[in-house]
Amino acid sequence: EKGTYPHYMLKEIDEQPLVLRKITQRYQNEANELHIDDHILAAMNEADRIYIVACGTSYHAGLVGKQFIEKWAKIPVEVHVASEFSYNMPILSEKPLFIFISQSGETADSRAVLVQVKELGYKALTITNVPGSTLSREADYTLLLHAGPEIAVASTKAYTAQLAVLSILAAVTATSKGINLEFDLVQELAIVANAMEVLCDDKETMEDIAREYLATTRNCFFIGRSVDFYVGLEGALKLKEISYIQAEGFAGGELKHGTIALIENNTPVIALATQEHVNLSIRGNVKEVAARGANPCIISMKGLETEEDRYVLPEVNEALAPLVAVIPLQLISYYAALHRDCDVDKPRNLAKSVTVE
Numbered sequence: 453e454k455g456t457y458p459h460y461m462l463k464e465i466d467e468q469p470l471v472l473r474k475i476t477q478r479y480q481n482e483a484n485e486l487h488i489d490d491h492i493l494a495a496m497n498e499a500d501r502i503y504i505v506a507c508g509t510s511y512h513a514g515l516v517g518k519q520f521i522e523k524w525a526k527i528p529v530e531v532h533v534a535s536e537f538s539y540n541m542p543i544l545s546e547k548p549l550f551i552f553i554s555q556s557g558e559t560a561d562s563r564a565v566l567v568q569v570k571e572l573g574y575k576a577l578t579i580t581n582v583p584g585s586t587l588s589r590e591a592d593y594t595l596l597l598h599a600g601p602e603i604a605v606a607s608t609k610a611y612t613a614q615l616a617v618l619s620i621l622a623a624v625t626a627t628s629k630g631i632n633l634e635f636d637l638v639q640e641l642a643i644v645a646n647a648m649e650v651l652c653d654d655k656e657t658m659e660d661i662a663r664e665y666l667a668t669t670r671n672c673f674f675i676g677r678s679v680d681f682y683v684g685l686e687g688a689l690k691l692k693e694i695s696y697i698q699a700e701g702f703a704g705g706e707l708k709h710g711t712i713a714l715i716e717n718n719t720p721v722i723a724l725a726t727q728e729h730v731n732l733s734i735r736g737n738v739k740e741v742a743a744r745g746a747n748p749c750i751i752s753m754k755g756l757e758t759e760e761d762r763y764v765l766p767e768v769n770e771a772l773a774p775l776v777a778v779i780p781l782q783l784i785s786y787y788a789a790l791h792r793d794c795d796v797d798k799p800r801n802l803a804k805s806v807t808v809e
């Protein structure tokens with residue numbers, strides 16, 4: 453099934469442009485407008501606050517999704533790690549809507565929260581890749597990712613599919629409220645799909661970066677500000693789970709509050725710079741770590757680049773940059789794992805769907 457690919461992970465990384473195009477199609481009506489089921493739209497419009505609940509990579513997608521929903525649809529959103537939710541239950545708003553994000557639709561930690569939420573009588577929407585999965589059946593509504601089966605333990609195409617579906621949900625909700633977004637999401641997602649293709653065709657550079665920065669290191673930091681921070685969290689998770697390199701993602705501004713103590717000569721620091729309003733400040737953070745010996749690898753977006761950058765991503769709508777910026781991080785993790793002879797598709801100690809709490 454993986455055809456000529458050596459690993460499912462690489463195949464699934466490569467599928468991302470296609471999956472994105474498919475999602476855009478699946479969520480269009482006959483008039484080619486983005487469309488979401490009326491019941492789901494009504495639930496979005498009734499909610500005074502949205503609670504996103506998820507684990508791992510899906511939680512990272514939720515962090516980005518919060519930005520889409522708040523900025524475009526103007527509904528406040530909280531994002532929670534499922535395993536912490538029940539004992540750290542926030543004071544809920546009057547009309548909450550719960551959104552569960554789960555590739556497998558079987559994650560026990562998320563399901564435990566869903567059961568609790570249904571007992572309290574609240575509405576829940578599940579965003580999942582698996583039709584008929586437990587979280588889909590037990591929620592009131594489902595939005596499918598249409599990413600096709602994801603076999604590799606490390607989630608790749610499901611993450612970008614989650615971001616795409618969340619962006620569509622946010623944009624359609626905004627439009628239904630009469631909010632004018634000043635861009636056409638269908639068009640913007642098409643540009644993203646093309647950018648993803650460019651990145652997937654540039655594997656040699658990603659392999660070079662993995663070799664240059666990660667060949668012998670014990671650890672690696674990812675920094676970013678605003679949504680780049682969330683993509684950094686996902687990059688760190690990818691790297692540690694498949695290459696066993698200790699990796700952490702930080703908000704650029706947080707490093708100096710403690711973690712900078714860990715920077716040694718040649719510590720790799722992968723810095724993302726895709727957001728104009730924080731471009732100068734993230735570059736300031738890069739200087740701070742470089743002054744302490746770090747080996748910075750700046751990945752920026754076209755239009756924001758400087759000469760010191762190691763890689764420049766094709767330009768896309770800034771809000772959608774996470775869909776593009778994550779791809780080099782996935783590929784760098786893949787090659788780092790490969791260079792270290794790790795079992796890329798089945799990393800030690802991990803299972804594809806985590807059905808115990």
Ligand code: F6R
Pocket residue numbers: 507508509510511553554555556557558559562605606607608689690693804805806
């Ligand atoms: C990381 C990864 C996990 C899952 C998490 C949630 O690559 O795959 O962190 O994202 O176990 O799984 P789902 O989305 O199936 O609920």
